[in-house]
Amino acid sequence: MKLFFSLGHVSEPFLRWFGIGLIASGLGLPFVDLVGRAASWKPPVVVAEDAPVLRPELVIIPAGKFLMGSPEDELRRDADEELHDVEIAQPFAIARTEISQAQYLEVMSKRPEESEHCNGAGVAANLPIVCVSWFDAVEYCNRLSEREGLQVAYEIQGEDVRWDRESLGYRLPTEEEWEYAARAGTQTRWVGTDDVDAVCDYANVGDLSAKAKNPWAEWFKCDDSFPTLAPVDALEPNRWELFGMGGNAAEWTWDSYYGTYPDSDEGNPNRNVAGASPSAYRVVRGGAWWQAPRHARVANRRREVASSRNAFLGFRVARSLPSDF
Template sequence: SSSGRRSFESDKIKHGVFTYVLLQGLRGQAPKNSRGEITWLTLASYIIDEVPLQVPLLLDDPDAEQRPNLMGNLIRQPVLARLDVKPPLVKPALLRSPFTATEAGQAQRAWSDYLKIPERTTDKAGISLVLIPPGEFAMGSTQSERERMLRLFPSTKAEDYADETQHQVRITQPFYLSAHEVTVGQFRQFVSETSYRTEAETDGEGGYGWNEAEGKFEGPDVKYNWRNTGFPQDDNHPVVNVSWNDAQKFCQWLSRKEGQTYGLPTEAQWEYSCRGGTTTAWSSGDDPETLAQVGNVADGTAKAKYPSLSTIAAKDGYVFTAPVGRFRGNSFGLFDMHGNVWEWCQDGYDANYYAVSPT
């Protein structure tokens, strides 16, 4: 400071305010030229503008004032700092179905870099989350595909597929989706921390389960709930007998635990994530026998134990539920999107949704 000027020191920054601004400028806050260089003149201009703004803020004194003056100039402009200049990141383009696993991975990395968030992360409850990039896809089924399903699965009816009129849907924002179903162990942690009781445990009706003596699924029955399914499960199996309301309570618990908003995916988000850029009947292809490669479905393994079941011939190795993540993942790195157990979505069911919903 020149004679008669006051120098302000701040305990917050362990420097005088002038020195603090000077150092911040050299660290990259001062304007840079196209070569990433901070010159004498650009640094001086930054200091003259910034010090008067920072003094009252850093000193918590609205009346504090300091105004540096440029007392001279240099004939040449020496370079005081040279920083790496990186071109600004361009917002990634939307994926457009069909796309390959390579393109899906590239989009995940691009959005991860653009938003400075991880492609994959694990939360405090041990749930593995995968970043799903936004994109466009054809949601639902064509008429010819619905007719093909009727031929492949004679026990189904036309009305079973009547609500799947195909239309284009655009997912406009990236989101995180769990890599696989919520496990028994993760749900047990929720119950342990909150003393929550599921609707199957409290509504007087119960849930659904396997009656080994009669060789059939049955319910609702009060003896069945997420703890008792009638078939073997451990903490790595997907939790079942969880209602939509139970799932909402689980998401609310996660939101409080993580300080982030958790929720069920919309049906559009779920189908987009399940398809993973494919346009076939299933993400594994048009042949139902390929389902045994990507999920635990009604298959030859179950039919060998219970011959009356209608199944595909291929064997996935599991009669009932399989531990999560045991099959091949899809283009986004998601597991068990086909088979194992049904998943809840956030939005309610509407038989006319596909025909009238906007893009």
């Protein structure tokens, strides 16, 4: 066995952006929190000899407030995007990229079961894993936590999944965390820009390259050079050094889907449960390699049944930080 003292890999560029300096990765070095003081929390991570070497690189996202949703005059907004104030009370960590096919296979040892909708997106180590159900994603989170000696975030009993909020293991981001991280302190229509012709700088979306392969939908007029999936770190990151938040694979979040935003966990007890049926709806965020401008907007919310698998659905992981971080 090997013993590491680490949160995992955390992005140094993000902390440079905040003017903070070096934060360490998996080499037993201390890290620095968002106010520049040495952090005392260095959890022991017990890793077996055959544990994955392709750990997700994590970026620490600061606590803060933001406007979630879209203004009423945003073109092609949907009724479920009511603009409202949200406070992220605790900092958290989120993967710099979507989970790649190599990362998924190293933990799960096999590809997800394919459905009839899982064709043509591409197969390569550095492409995002797609055709994963919500259940596949939470299982990956638990298995990765187990391999790194972390307390798992989810109690899984068949199709009933409960989130242990005290766990510091890998998990899916909440819908609020996802939009907060995607916006990165901005209020733009798409990740990184309000200019529809600049979307392809940041996101692999349904553009001119995709049109050559799928000429049957509405497209961006820009060109990101990828007709289907792109490498997880292709194109430009957002201001917080996160790649692919606006496109490539759409991403599962933890939350159940409601026609309006849930007010709180207390008011919506089912938010903490996947449901007794694989037909339970979960929230999907972010654009995808073949999707149109309206679906690539930062505020866009979509729902998919938890058991669905298709060629544009992937995920990224997150981790909670201790309350005194």
